Amino acid sequence: xxxxxxxxxxxxxxxxxxxxxxxxxxxxxxxxxxxxxxxxxxxxxxxxxxxxxxxxxxxxxxxxxxxxxxxxxxxxxxxxxxxxxxxxxxxxxxxxxxxxxxxxxxxxxxxxxxxxxxxxxxxxxxxxxxxxxxxxxxxxxxxxxxxxxxxxxxxxxxxxxxxxxxxxxxxxxxxxxxxxxxxxxxxxxxxxxxxxxxxxx
Amino acid sequence: xxxxxxxxxxxxxxxxxxxxxxxxxxxxxxxxxxxxxxxxxxxxxxxxxxxxxxxxxxxxxxxxxxxxxxxxxxxxxxxxxxxxxxxxxxxxxxxxxxxxxxxxxxxxxxxxxxxxxxxxxxxxxxxxxxxxxxxxxxxxxxxxxxxxxxxxxxxxxxxxxxxxxxxxxxxxxxxxxxxxxxxxxxxxxxxxxxxxxxxxxxxxxxxxxxxxxxxxxxxxxxxxxxxx
Numbered sequence: 001x002x003x004x005x006x007x008x009x010x011x012x013x014x015x016x017x018x019x020x021x022x023x024x025x026x027x028x029x030x031x032x033x034x035x036x037x038x039x040x041x042x043x044x045x046x047x048x049x050x051x052x053x054x055x056x057x058x059x060x061x062x063x064x065x066x067x068x069x070x071x072x073x074x075x076x077x078x079x080x081x082x083x084x085x086x087x088x089x090x091x092x093x094x095x096x097x098x099x100x101x102x103x104x105x106x107x108x109x110x111x112x113x114x115x116x117x118x119x120x121x122x123x124x125x126x127x128x129x130x131x132x133x134x135x136x137x138x139x140x141x142x143x144x145x146x147x148x149x150x151x152x153x154x155x156x157x158x159x160x161x162x163x164x165x166x167x168x169x170x171x172x173x174x175x176x177x178x179x180x181x182x183x184x185x186x187x188x189x190x191x192x193x194x195x196x197x198x199x200x201x
Numbered sequence: 202x203x204x205x206x207x208x209x210x211x212x213x214x215x216x217x218x219x220x221x222x223x224x225x226x227x228x229x230x231x232x233x234x235x236x237x238x239x240x241x242x243x244x245x246x247x248x249x250x251x252x253x254x255x256x257x258x259x260x261x262x263x264x265x266x267x268x269x270x271x272x273x274x275x276x277x278x279x280x281x282x283x284x285x286x287x288x289x290x291x292x293x294x295x296x297x298x299x300x301x302x303x304x305x306x307x308x309x310x311x312x313x314x315x316x317x318x319x320x321x322x323x324x325x326x327x328x329x330x331x332x333x334x335x336x337x338x339x340x341x342x343x344x345x346x347x348x349x350x351x352x353x354x355x356x357x358x359x360x361x362x363x364x365x366x367x368x369x370x371x372x373x374x375x376x377x378x379x380x381x382x383x384x385x386x387x388x389x390x391x392x393x394x395x396x397x398x399x400x401x402x403x404x405x406x407x408x409x410x411x412x413x414x415x416x417x418x419x420x421x422x423x424x425x426x427x428x429x
Binding site: 008019036059 | 230
C-alpha cells in the first residue's frame with residue numbers, strides 16, 4: 001500500500017473533494033483514505049457544514065446586494081463613500097451653471113458662405129473673435145435681433161485679421177446678427193463688411 | 202495543487218504486532234492495521250477479523266454512500282457492501298492484503314453505480330405501475346435547517362467585514378465553484394497568493410464568526426482558522 005493513502009489529506013484537498021473539484025488521482029487518494037479513516041470522515045462532516053454555512057451566507061450577502069441597487073437613487077448619495085462624489089458633482093454643476101454667468105463665453109465667428117449658425121449661451125457676456133477680411137484699425141460692431149432691432153454696438157480692435165469684441169449678456173433667446181462695419185469716412189455712410197449670425201440658447 | 206498531507210494527533214496502536222511494515226503503523230492519526238492478518242481472519246471466518254473490518258470501514262462507507270446516494274436505506278446498503286467485500290475476500294479476489302483499502306473503494310464505487318443503474322431501470326420499467334415516484338428528501342431536518350440558517354446569518358455579517366477582494370475570492374471559490382486556476386487567472390494571482398488570500402480570508406472569517414458566535418452564545422461551527 002502506498003503512503004499516499006495513509007496520509008491525511010489537506011483541508012484544501014478535502015474542500016476540493018466536497019466541491020467536486022478534485023482530479024481523478026486526488027479523488028482516488030482521498031476516497032481510499034477516508035473510507036478507512038474516521039478522523040477524516042469527521043473532518044469531512046465538519047467541512048461539509050462549514051461549506052454549507054459559507055455558501056448560505058455568501059448567497060444571502062449576494063442577494064442583499066441586489067435590492068441595494070434598486071433603492072431610491074438619491075439615497076446612495078448620502079452614504080459616506082459617495083459624499084465625496086456628491087461634492088465633486090456639486091462643484092461641477094456649480095461650475096457649469098453659476099460660475100460661467102460671470103465668465104465671458106468665448107465665441108469665434110468666421111465669415112464664409114453657408115448657413116452655419118454659431119450657438120452662444122444665454123445670459124452670459126461674450127468674448128467674440130471675428131475672423132475674416134477686416135479693416136485696419138478699429139471696426140464698428142453692431143448686434144441686432146433677428147427682427148432687425150439693434151441690441152448693442154461698439155468697436156472691435158483689429159489684430160492680425162482678427163477683431164476681438166466684448167459683448168454684454170444677451171438675455172433673450174433667438175437669432176441675432178453681428179455686423180462689422182469699416183470705419184466711417186467723412187461724408188459717407190459706414191460700409192458693411194461682414195455679417196455673422198448667432199443663435200442664443 | 203499538491204495535497205499537503207496533514208498530520209493529526211497520534212492514535213493509540215490497536216495491537217502490538219511487529220510483523221507488518223512499521224511505516225504503515227507509524228502514520229499519525231491513522232489506525233495501525235495488520236492487513237495480512239485481517240484478510241486471513243476474514244478468510245477464516247473469524248469474528249475478530251469481521252469486527253475489525255466493520256470498525257475500520259463502516260463510518261467511511263456510510264459517509265460515502267450517503268453522499269452519493271442519500272440517506273434512504275443507508276443501513277441496508279452499508280450491510281450489503283460489507284457482505285460483498287467479505288465474500289470477495291473469501292473467494293480470494295483480493296490477492297494483495299495491503300491493497301484492502303483500494304479494494305473496498307472499488308467495491309463501494311461499483312455498489313453506487315449498481316444502485317444508480319437499478320434506480321434508472323426501475324424508474325424506466327415501472328413508471329406505469331406506480332402512481333407516483335418517491336423522491337428522497339435530502340434536506341436536513343427542520344432543526345438542522347434552522348441552526349444552519351442562524352449560523353449563516355452570523356456568517357453573513359462576518360463576511361461583510363471582509364475586504365472586497367477577500368470576499369470576491371470566497372464568492373468565486375465557494376459560490377461560483379470556480380477552479381483555483383480560473384480564479385488565479387482572472388484575479389492575476391499566483392497559486393501561493395491565492396492560497397494565502399483564501400487562507401487569510403477564511404482565518405478572518407473564522408475569527409469574526411467565532412467572536413460573533415461567542416457573543417451570541419451559539420456553539421461555534423467555524424472556529425478552524427487555518428489555511429484551507
